[in-house]
Amino acid sequence: MSELVAAEDVLLFVNAAVTATGQREFRSSAAEQRLSLDFLHAYVRVNYRPLYAACLALDINDHNAALVVEQLLRTPGEAGEGEGRLVAARLARMAPQRVYRLFRALRAAGVNNRRTRAITRDWLAARPDPALDAVKYRAGVKTALRHAHLPAADAETGDFLFAPGRRTRYAHRTLEAYRRAGYEQAALYELPFTVAEGFAARHGVDRAVFLERIAPRMTRLERLRTERAAGRGGVATGPAGMPLTRLALYVLALPLAERAARRAELTGALRAAARRAAGPYAGSWGRVAAVLDDSFSSSGSAVKRRRPLAVALGCHFLLEALAAPGAYTGLWTSGGTDPLLVRPYGPTPLGLRILDALDGGPDRLVVVSDGWDNAPPGLAGEVLRVWRTRLDPERRTAVVHVNPVYDAGAFDVRRLGPSVPAVGIRDAEDLPALVEIAGFAEGRTGLTELRAYLDRRVADFLAAHAKGERA
The missing domain is CATH 3.40.50 (Rossmann fold)
Known part of the structure; x- marks a missing residue:
């Protein structure tokens, strides 16, 4: 009976971690959602920590994955074997803006243990274009570097983040485009869409003209979000290939x-x-x-x-x-x-x-x-x-x-x-x-079967991550 109860507790948490995002629902407020999630995360972490960490290998949403990582890093004294690899593999799959938000939350909570600094260091080192991150997520990058006591990826990126007036010109194309965009409209169209949008508003660029010229720099989701305005500007968009x-x-x-x-x-x-x-x-x-x-x-x-x-x-x-x-x-x-x-x-x-x-x-x-x-x-x-x-x-x-x-x-x-x-x-x-x-939620299997299933998912998850690193 105790195993069935434990399995039900973990499955209850998985249901919440897949579904809930801490936002308002049709019948409950955002505050109720967050309070409920906070309790569940604390309860499962304290009572079933290895299974709590293993949930990072499941299809839980990024909101709850970030909460799991935060809870694990807040309590290093309770850490189990393999947690660090699970955390690193999950962070590699998450959107960068959400990871930077997580690093800000850890800094606000005063979490700065050795494992947190190592995970931050390795994640930043794996970023494909640190200079692009510095432009697109400037505040997040600065917070992460300061909190983990890390140097910038290179001298140019460091000057861009912490001493922007030191250089009159950058060798990196994106950093130089950002500098020029303050006074040159043509430089807008060398920047990511979300960054260029702010400069376009500052320069008073017509919205339709801006959308037409920035189209090659837009992601598919950005195109869909601006579809009606983009359509007036002549930008072709479409739903093919979307999740x-x-x-x-x-x-x-x-x-x-x-x-x-x-x-x-x-x-x-x-x-x-x-x-x-x-x-x-x-x-x-x-x-x-x-x-x-x-x-x-x-x-x-x-x-x-x-x-x-x-x-x-x-x-x-x-x-x-x-x-x-x-x-x-x-x-x-x-x-x-x-x-x-x-x-x-x-x-x-x-x-x-x-x-x-x-x-x-x-x-x-x-x-x-x-x-x-x-x-x-x-x-x-x-x-x-x-x-x-x-x-x-x-x-x-x-x-x-x-x-x-x-x-x-x-x-x-x-x-x-x-x-x-x-x-x-x-x-x-x-x-x-x-x-x-x-099949586990029918109440006919216990914790042993559920643990075996989670172990298999964790092994597959880590193997896929290692394969992606080698590629």
């Missing part, structure tokens, strides 16, 4: 009329992204039925606008790719049949849709919802209980509930019932790995 969830968010941000007009392009892009996400699992799941939540609560919050609905849309196309050809059925709670035109609307009749989905006898049933079954309340859990105990005790149909919304009050994602394994999800492309974790 699945980000693409779903992009599609849902478009007006319904534009989605309909671009149906072939958007549907093709979503299916291509789903095939990339499915990878070797494509077509291997047999007959699949999905119940997808497009009720009003899927609108999310002001800071996570339409995120739950985007996850459901991404899962729809991913499950279509995972199922055997022609063996997928997707049912939206609204009753809609056109996934490209979904919008957050109405109640959440999960129980009725689950009945429809089970009627076809699928090999797998996947429910993508925040779990607030309210039309009528509790029907989904009762339907699944009767199905599992009376109609399908042999478990011919595998059922899993993936939930994109963290319930701060419950310290977990909201569940449909005790007979249904529930896992948190943030990005639709993580679905295949999360379904594997859902």
Whole structure:
């Protein structure tokens, strides 16, 4: 029993670390989210530290990965074997701005032990272009170098950061462009977009002209964020090649009329992204039925606008790719049949849709919802209980509930019932790995099996990191 409790505690934390970002959700405030997460991180670190560190190898989101790293570095006296390698491998995968934010948090907390300085030193040494970082993340680089007592990567970068008036010219192209951009408009277009944008505003450059000329320096995400202004400036943008969830968010941000007009392009892009996400699992799941939540609560919050609905849309196309050809059925709670035109609307009749989905006898049933079954309340859990105990005790149909919304009050994602394994999800492309974790969430395996699974994921994670370093 103690092993089952420990396994449940760790899985509860994994659900939170995958789903929660400390931001406002539809039914809870940002303060409630942060308070709930802080408690979970402290509880799991103190009681299950090796497993807490091993979670860095899972598909937890970067917000929680940064919190795990911070907690581990704050408590060096409790460190276990291999923590440093896990931390270094995870930081290498994170966005640089988030890592610099983590270093600022460590400095504010007065965390400056030898391990923290070594990790900071190694991460900075691995950056591909220190001068570009100095321009793009200037405050973060200065904070990290000062806190870890490190020299700059080279003399020019050091002067740029700490003595900007010392040189009248820089040999490095980006540093020199930054210097010239203060008085020369042409130099703007040699800088990263986020840096050039500030100089363009200072020089009063027309927005459309600026977007047209800076286009070669923009990332795909930056192009999409400025698409409407960019379109007026003649910059060609498009959704091809985007990750699945980000693409779903992009599609849902478009007006319904534009989605309909671009149906072939958007549907093709979503299916291509789903095939990339499915990878070797494509077509291997047999007959699949999905119940997808497009009720009003899927609108999310002001800071996570339409995120739950985007996850459901991404899962729809991913499950279509995972199922055997022609063996997928997707049912939206609204009753809609056109996934490209979904919008957050109405109640959440999960129980009725689950009945429809089970009627076809699928090999797998996947429910993508925040779990607030309210039309009528509790029907989904009762339907699944009767199905599992009376109609399908042999478990011919595998059922899993993936939930994109963290319930701060419950310290977990909201569940449909005790007979249904529930896992948190943030990005639709993580679905295949999360379904594997859902097997542990059924309460039939203990800590030994979960530890073995985490050890395997850690070994794979570190091997991939080492391979990337050699490349």
